[in-house]
Amino acid sequence: MGSKYTKRYAEEFKRDAIAFVDSSGRTVTAVARELGISSESLRGWYRRAEADRAEVDRGEDAPGKLTSAERDELHRLRKENREQQQTVEILKKATAFFVKESDR
Structure with missing residues (x-):
C-alpha cells in the first residue's frame, strides 16, 4: 500500500x-x-x-x-505471471528432488 x-x-x-x-x-x-x-x-x-x-x-x-483500466489489468496480469513462474520453479525443484530420491 x-x-x-x-x-x-x-x-x-x-x-x-x-x-x-x-x-x-x-x-x-x-x-x-x-x-x-x-x-x-x-x-x-x-x-x-x-x-x-x-x-x-x-x-x-x-x-x-494505455488507459488506467488497461494499466491496472496489465499490472495485475504481470503480478499473476510472476507468481505462476515462481510456482513452476518450485515444482521443477520438487520434481528433481523426488526423482533423485526414487533412484536411491
Whole structure:
C-alpha cells in the first residue's frame, strides 16, 4: 500500500483539479501550487486522464497509450505471471528432488 504519510484525495477533487488545468490554460505546476497539492500528483492524474480520453477517441493519434483500466489489468496480469513462474520453479525443484530420491 502507500506510506502512512501519503495523502488520499477524493476522485471528485482529482476530476475538478484536472478540469481546472484544462480550463485555466495554466501549467500543472501553477495549478497544483494554487490548490496546495504536489505538482507530481496532479501531473500523474492529468496524464492518466489524458490516457483515458485517448481511449474514447482511440485512433491513429494515440497509438501505444494505455488507459488506467488497461494499466491496472496489465499490472495485475504481470503480478499473476510472476507468481505462476515462481510456482513452476518450485515444482521443477520438487520434481528433481523426488526423482533423485526414487533412484536411491
